[in-house]
Amino acid sequence: MIELKNIVKTFNTKNLNIHAVNDVSVTIEDGEIFGIVGYSGAGKSTLVRIINQLEKQTSGTLIINGEDISKLSNNQLRKKRQKIGMIFQHFNLLWSRTVFRNIELPLEIAGVDKETREKRVVELIKLVGLDGREDSYPSELSGGQKQRVGIARALANDPNILLCDEATSALDPETTESILDLLSKINDELGITIVLITHQMEVVQRICQRVAIMSDGYIVELGSVKDVFARPKHEVTKRFVQNIDSGKNIDRLQKDLKALYPNGEIMRLTFMGGNSDKPIIAGAIKKTGLLVSILDSNINHTKLGVMGFTYLHIPNGDESKTNEFISYLVENDVKVEVV
Numbered sequence: 001m002i003e004l005k006n007i008v009k010t011f012n013t014k015n016l017n018i019h020a021v022n023d024v025s026v027t028i029e030d031g032e033i034f035g036i037v038g039y040s041g042a043g044k045s046t047l048v049r050i051i052n053q054l055e056k057q058t059s060g061t062l063i064i065n066g067e068d069i070s071k072l073s074n075n076q077l078r079k080k081r082q083k084i085g086m087i088f089q090h091f092n093l094l095w096s097r098t099v100f101r102n103i104e105l106p107l108e109i110a111g112v113d114k115e116t117r118e119k120r121v122v123e124l125i126k127l128v129g130l131d132g133r134e135d136s137y138p139s140e141l142s143g144g145q146k147q148r149v150g151i152a153r154a155l156a157n158d159p160n161i162l163l164c165d166e167a168t169s170a171l172d173p174e175t176t177e178s179i180l181d182l183l184s185k186i187n188d189e190l191g192i193t194i195v196l197i198t199h200q201m202e203v204v205q206r207i208c209q210r211v212a213i214m215s216d217g218y219i220v221e222l223g224s225v226k227d228v229f230a231r232p233k234h235e236v237t238k239r240f241v242q243n244i245d246s247g248k249n250i251d252r253l254q255k256d257l258k259a260l261y262p263n264g265e266i267m268r269l270t271f272m273g274g275n276s277d278k279p280i281i282a283g284a285i286k287k288t289g290l291l292v293s294i295l296d297s298n299i300n301h302t303k304l305g306v307m308g309f310t311y312l313h314i315p316n317g318d319e320s321k322t323n324e325f326i327s328y329l330v331e332n333d334v335k336v337e338v339v
């Protein structure tokens with residue numbers, strides 16, 4: 001369990017004092033995947049750097065697995081830190097070392113003997129799916145593969161916590177999904193607690209159980225991912241939730257839907273905020289009598305009106321009715337694309 005109690009971090013620079021983290025109190029449970037979301041400068045990185053004590057808090061208490069971190073000697077702290085792995089947006093690999101030697105590094109630092117090290121590295125390479133690439137250099141790897149090396153390295157000393165700072169932000173949507181699948185597997189199989197920082201709400205939606213939204217150093221909202229998505233309260237949260245579709249792997253979703261519904265038409269409706277509260281889809285169904293199914297949807301009720309998208313399936317049949325259906329939607333300010 002990671003307990004943050006009234007954590008404050010102030011950077012005193014020449015011209016001003018920056019309050020990077022303001023009175024943050026939160027408890028992260030063992031084995032959960034906990035998301036931290038916020039815009040640039042919100043204090044997310046500072047907060048996770050406090051968790052592994054790369055940064056010391058100005059005030060407040062950090063308790064990890066029942067131990068008050070401020071009470072540890074340097075030696076105890078070093079040991080504790082080995083049990084907290086971390087991965088980064090830009091991987092932070094050593095370019096002059098092979099995959100194998102990058103993963104081996106933290107074991108060398110921990111003073112593990114050569115034989116044990118090599119055995120462990122082989123296990124880790126298998127775990128992250130890099131078999132056959134052990135002698136490659138980072139420059140010879142794709143972004144996703146580099147992050148796999150980063151993950152293996154972070155897991156080398158058997159940590160019980162893994163901190164991920166924008167670990168998928170430099171990756172394309174497909175690769176992001178594969179890395180998130182790997183993180184889920186690690187969480188599942190090894191029971192490692194994951195604290196995941198991101199500005200991509202869809203990342204949170206995909207793998208986190210709970211999420212904290214940070215703004216100006218404060219946690220402005222905290223709750224289960226489901227609740228936060230269904231009923232975002234704070235303005236910053238609402239903005240994140242609205243943007244969710246923009247980062248979704250639309251190509252993949254559409255391909256999957258096409259495979260599931262090979263017959264008939266699939267349409268993507270975009271609600272752009274101008275729509276009234278009128279039940280538009282119901283209206284179109286009533287008008288045409290078409291038996292339409294909703295396949296996927298992400299609709300948010302914002303101050304600007306209804307925003308989001310919906311995928312509909314219209315069964316094979318009456319072309320003029322289908323056209324009438326589309327016209328009705330378009331008349332009501334809904335963007336319609338046939339997938």
Ligand SMILES: Nc1ncnc2c1ncn2[C@@H]1O[C@H](COP(=O)(O)OP(=O)(O)OP(=O)(O)O)[C@@H](O)[C@H]1O
Pocket residue numbers: 011012013018019020038039040041042043044045046047
């Ligand atoms: N070492 C430092 N010295 C001075 N100010 C700092 C330092 N580290 C961070 N800050 C400031 O603290 C605030 C929070 O920074 P932090 O890096 O934690 O934000 P973040 O949420 O991780 O942003 P991003 O999404 O861009 O990574 C920012 O205003 C930043 O300029």
Ligand SMILES: [Mg+2]
Pocket residue numbers: 044045046165
């Ligand atoms: Mg950051």
